Amino acid sequence: MKRYLLILLCALCLLAGCTGKPQSQTKELFAMDTVMHLTVYSQEDGVLKQGEEEIRRLETLFSVTDENSDIARLNQSKGQWVTVSDETARLLTLAKEYAKQTEGRFDPTVYPAVMAWGFTTDQKRVPSQEELDGLPTLVDYNQIEIKGTQVRLPKEMGVDLGAIAKGYAADRVKALYEAAGVSGILSLGGNVLTIGHKPDGTPFTVAIQDPQNAAATLGVLTLKGGQAAVTSGDYQRYFEQNGVRYHHILDPKTAAPAKSDLTSVTIIADSAAKADAYATALFVAGKEQALSLAKTLNVQAVLVTKDGQIHCTDDVQFTPS
Ligand code: ADP
Ligand code: MG
Numbered sequence: 001m002k003r004y005l006l007i008l009l010c011a012l013c014l015l016a017g018c019t020g021k022p023q024s025q026t027k028e029l030f031a032m033d034t035v036m037h038l039t040v041y042s043q044e045d046g047v048l049k050q051g052e053e054e055i056r057r058l059e060t061l062f063s064v065t066d067e068n069s070d071i072a073r074l075n076q077s078k079g080q081w082v083t084v085s086d087e088t089a090r091l092l093t094l095a096k097e098y099a100k101q102t103e104g105r106f107d108p109t110v111y112p113a114v115m116a117w118g119f120t121t122d123q124k125r126v127p128s129q130e131e132l133d134g135l136p137t138l139v140d141y142n143q144i145e146i147k148g149t150q151v152r153l154p155k156e157m158g159v160d161l162g163a164i165a166k167g168y169a170a171d172r173v174k175a176l177y178e179a180a181g182v183s184g185i186l187s188l189g190g191n192v193l194t195i196g197h198k199p200d201g202t203p204f205t206v207a208i209q210d211p212q213n214a215a216a217t218l219g220v221l222t223l224k225g226g227q228a229a230v231t232s233g234d235y236q237r238y239f240e241q242n243g244v245r246y247h248h249i250l251d252p253k254t255a256a257p258a259k260s261d262l263t264s265v266t267i268i269a270d271s272a273a274k275a276d277a278y279a280t281a282l283f284v285a286g287k288e289q290a291l292s293l294a295k296t297l298n299v300q301a302v303l304v305t306k307d308g309q310i311h312c313t314d315d316v317q318f319t320p321s
Helices: 047-062 070-075 086-101 111-116 129-134 165-179 272-285 287-297
Strands: 006-008 024-031 034-041 145-147 150-152 183-188 191-195 204-210 213-223 228-233 238-241 244-247 262-269 300-305 310-312 318-320
Touching: 024 047, 034 047, 034 165, 047 070, 047 086, 047 165, 086 145, 086 150, 086 165, 086 272, 165 183, 165 191, 165 228, 165 272, 191 272, 204 228, 204 262, 213 262, 228 272, 262 272, 262 287, 272 287, 287 300, 310 318
Parallel strands: none
Antiparallel strands: 006 204, 024 034, 034 183, 145 150, 183 191, 191 228, 204 213, 213 318, 228 262, 238 244, 262 300, 300 310
């Protein structure tokens, strides 16, 4: 089971006996192949359930393993036009935009490569070099055609929204909670998103996990109300063969696990979908390019290199442990 990249620290500030301030309630659920926590400052029944239902609804649209999902139908379409929901068309459009902005380091058409490595199955495997050589030409976000709710992909190609869907789901739950006038903090796997402010006025904080030691943290990030902090790393989802570790963030240029000098990338932004896609992209980019990309893309980043150094862009409120 996936452990957390970011650990919620202060969400459960239960000011017992502090009348007038709503106490928090948290729901834990497993969806989109990860553990999620929804925390809200509200005593209203049903708010947490509403959030959970929204996530499950989105999972039925975007899952690659549920054969009835919009994305699975697109992946089985053999080059034909497929009708998808408005929301899937919008997320595909957004994913194309992020792919363009990151010069294809985040690429939602990475699915053939994900499949070749068996990452969505119980049978992980190392593809032959010959197989790998044929894959990069099948990964190209420019080939996704979208006309309203009609989508087409060339034969042999496929879409995987695994690097953006959790962030997008967090944004949708946030919108729902904002409409209900509820504040709180969401953690969808490594995707943290704050909603409004804590009732006592103190900022939300999240700890960044030490990639070398699951029980330790590297420090604490202070977030503004509404900000997302999303981490991508090579230390949580991987398999080993003949003593070599193969992680799940692929370089679209090689169709193989990205040979990055980074082990973890956390992006702080105003949207979790954006932060999710960019975290994956900056991991692929490696430290030097990640720092300049963060500037161009106008987001904050905390990068952890394989040799344990931490690099923050300007304005990050990070307190090392
Ligand atoms: P996680 O899902 O563990 O939070 P990411 O957000 O980085 O991590 O997403 C990684 C997932 O996205 C992979 O499991 C795979 O399905 C897909 N993926 C892998 N490499 C890329 C890439 N370069 N661009 C887009 N999606 C990717
Ligand atoms: Mg991501």
